[in-house]
Amino acid sequence: MAEIVIKNVRKEFGDFVAVQESSFTIEDGEFFMLLGPSGCGKTTTLRMIAGLELPTSGEIFLDGEEIGQLPPSQRDIAFVFQMFALYPHLNVYKNLSYPLVSQGMPRAQVRAKVDEVAGILGIRDILKRPVGGLSGGDRQRVALGRAIVREPKAFMMDEPLGALDAEFREHMAEELRALHDRMGATTVYVTHDQLEAMQMGDKIVVMNNAVVEQFGTPQEIYDKPATMFVADFIGSPSMNFLNFSGSYDKGSTRVDLNGQALGVPELREAASGNLTFGVRPEHIRLNVDGGYRGEVIAAEYLGTTQIVTLDTPNGEIKARIGSEQPARVGETVGLEFLDSTITLFDRDTGRALCSALNEEVLANG
Amino acid sequence: MSSFSVTEPSNRSKWFAGTLVILYALVTMIPLAWIMLTGFKSPADAISYPPKVVFEPTLEGYVNLFTTRTRQTEEFLQNNPPENWADDIVRQYDMVIVGPSKFGERFMNSVIIGFGSTFLSVFLGTLAAYAFSRFKIPLADDLLFFILSTRMMPPIAVAIPIFLMYRNLGLSDTHLGMILLYTAVNISLAVWLLKGFIDEIPKEYEEAALIDGYTRFQAFYKVVLPQAATGIASTAIFCLIFAWNEYAFAVLLTSATAQTAPPFIPTIIGVGGLDWPAVAAGATIFLLPVMIFTILLRKHLLRGITFGAVRK
Secondary structure, eight states: OOOEEEEEEEEEETTEEEEEEEEEEEOTTOEEEEEOSTTSSHHHHHHHHHTSSOOSEEEEEETTEEOTTSOGGGTTEEEEOTTOOOOTTSBHHHHHHHHHHHTTOOHHHHHHHHHHHHHHHTOGGGTTSBGGGOOHHHHHHHHHHHHHTTOOSEEEEESTTTTSOHHHHHHHHHHHHHHHHHHOOEEEEEESOHHHHHHHOSEEEEEETTEEEEEEOHHHHHHSOSBHHHHHHSTTTTOEEEEEEEEEOTTOOEEEETTEEEEOSOBSSOEEEEEEEEEOGGGEEEESSOSEEEEEEEEEEOSSEEEEEEEETTEEEEEEEETTSOOOTTOEEEEEEOGGGOEEEETTTOBBOOBTTTHHHHHTO | OOSOOSSSOOHHHHHHHHHHHHHHHHHHHHHHHHHHHHTTSOHHHHTOSSOOSSOOOOSHHHHHHHEEEEEOOHHHHHHSOOSSHHHHHHGGGTEEEEEEOSHHHHHHHHHHHHHHHHHHHHHHHHHHHHHHHHSOOTTHHHHHHHHHHTTSSOGGGGHHHHHHHHHHHTOTTOHHHHHHHHHHHHHHHHHHHHHHHHHHSOTHHHHHHHHTTOOHHHHIIIIIHHHHHHHHHHHHHHHHHHHHHOOHHHHHHOSSSSOOHHHHGGGOEETTEEOHHHHHHHHHHHHHHHHHHHHHTHHHHHHHHHTTSSOO
16 A cells, blocks of 8 residues: 655644654554654644644655645545544444545445445444444444545544543454454554554654654564653553663673662663663562662552562662562562663663664664 | 432422423513504504403404505495405495505515625624634734624614715615625624634544545535534524614614615504504514524524533
8 A cells, every 4th residue: 555754744833843853664554653642743743644734844755755745635545533523414324425425436336335344344234323323432433434435545543542431442452453454554543552552553653742752663662762751651660760870881781780780781882971770670570689679668469460669779660570479568679680671771861872682773763 | 219319400499490481481471472462453452541451353453564545435435345354454444455565565675684684694704703713813813802892882883974884885775785784783793603613613523524535615514514503593593683673773774775674663654643553463573584583493593502511
C-alpha cells in the first residue's frame, strides 16, 4: 500500500510550537504508534499526515508523492476519530457508504462494497440501525468500517480505543491488530497508553514537548531508551534512576555508586559530571550480602510478582521480584543489578550515554 | 423501593406540580380564550356588561372581517334574495356584501414579510454563526459583541432615523423594506443563538466528511446543517414570532401596499365604532400561522431550548 515519510515537519499555532522539526519514516504495511503524554504534539502530527492541519514547514511524502499541502480529500487517507464521529443523522449503512458516494461510485457497487466490509467487521445485522443507539464496540466497528470501505493508502487512528471501557478495550485492540494483519495497510495510531503501544505496534515514535524523543521497535524503546524521558515514560513501574556523579573514560565497564563498583555495558563515549544509572525494576535482584544496599520501605503484592520499594543512598528504587521471595519492610538488603541491561544517562541533557548496549539504536538517531 | 428517592419526585409532589402548571396555564389562556369567543359573538354581546360567557354563536364577526358591506334600500333587499349564508347574515342590518375586505391582502403581507425576514435572518445567521464558530476571524469577539449591541436598545428608539432613511431610499411601505428591517433586528439573535448550536456540534463530524472526500462546503450542508436543524428551527420560531407580531414599525412605515395585519386589525370599523367581533376574529386568524408553525417545529423547539444543558 504505502510508505509515509515525514521530513522536518514543523507546526506552529501562533507563538505556540506544537511540533518541532520532526522526521521519521513509516514503512509500507507497518502498524506505527505515535506515543506520548497529552499535549506532546502526537495528534497534531497525525492530523498533519491526514491533512486536517497543514504543516508550517517541512514535507510529508505518501508513496513518494509530496502531500503536505493537499486538502484531505486528495490524500486518500482514512481517519478514525477518538469519539468516532459517526454521522449522527445517518444510519449505519449510510455512514459506511458515505466515503464511496463522494467518489461517485455506482449504487450497486457501493452496496456490494459496504456488504463486504460489514461482513469483515461482523456488523451486517445492524446496517439499518441509526448510529445513536449503538454500543461502544459497534460504533468503533462502524468507524473502522467507514475507514476501510474505500481502501485508502493509509489509516490514521487518533486514540480509537480511548472512548471504550477498559474491559472492552483489550478485546478491540486484538480485533484491530487482527484486522491490520489481514489487510496489511499502513496504519498510524496515536495513543498515550504505553502498554497499548507496546502491545500493538510494529514501531513506536515517542514524542514529548513537540519533539521526537525516540523512534524504534517496542523492544528497542523499552530496552534501550535514548532519553531519560523515554525510560521514564515506558514501563510500569518505570525505569529506576540512581543519581551519581563522576568521570569515566571510553571503554569503562564499571561505575562507582556510593563507594560500590557496579558493572555497566562497555561505554563507547567518555562521561563526566552529573550522571544517572538507569535500571528496569525486573533487572534488580535482592540478596543478603550484596555490597550495594537498600532498605525495604514498601512491598506491593501483584500475584506472581511483587514490587518492592527500597530506599538507597542514591534515591528510591522499585524492584520487581518473585512474590515467593521474602521482603520485609524495614529490612536492609543487598541489591544486585543485571549489568548488561544498564543504561547510563547524562543528567544535564537527559540523553543516554552510548554504550555496547545501545550503540546501534543511538546511531539510528 | 423506598418512598424517598433523590432522582424521582414523589407522587404527591408530582400531583402538586401538575396542578400548579395546569392552573397557571388556565390563567394565561383566559385572554386567548376570550378573544376566540368574542370572534363568535354578535356586536351587542361583545360589549354587553356584565360580560357574557354563554351566548348564541354567530359568524357575523368573521363575515365582517372578510367583507365590505353597504346599506341597501328595503326594496332592493326584497327583490334580490340573499346569495349565500354570509349575505344572509349581513341582511339583518339591511346591508349587502359588495366585495372582499382588505384583511386578506394585509394577512398576505404579514405572511410575505414575516416568513421572508425569518428566512433571510436564519439563512444569513447560519452562515455567520458557522464562520464565527469554525474559522479564526480577526476580532471575532468584538464583532460578536458589536452584533449583539444592535439589540441593546429597543429598536423603536431609532424609528425616526429609519423613517427618514426609508423615505429617501424609497423603502417606505414596501415589502422589501419591511423584510430588511425585521431581518436587521433579528439577525443578532439568529447569529448568537445559532453560534451556540453550531459550537455544540463537534468539528470532528466535518473533519470526517473532509477525509471522506467532501469539500468544506459540502461538509457544511451535508453534515453540519442536518445536525443544526434543531437550532435552526428554534431560531426560526423566535424570528418569526418577532416579525409576525411587530406593531410599532408596521404602523410607522406601512400604510397602503405593505401594511401587515397587526396595524390593520384594530382599525376595523363597524356600525357605530369598532367592530369588536371582527377585530377578535382577525386576531384569532392572525394567531394561526405562528401556532401551526410552532406546532410543526415543536419537537425541535423543545430540544432547542434545553440544548447544551447536558453534555452528551
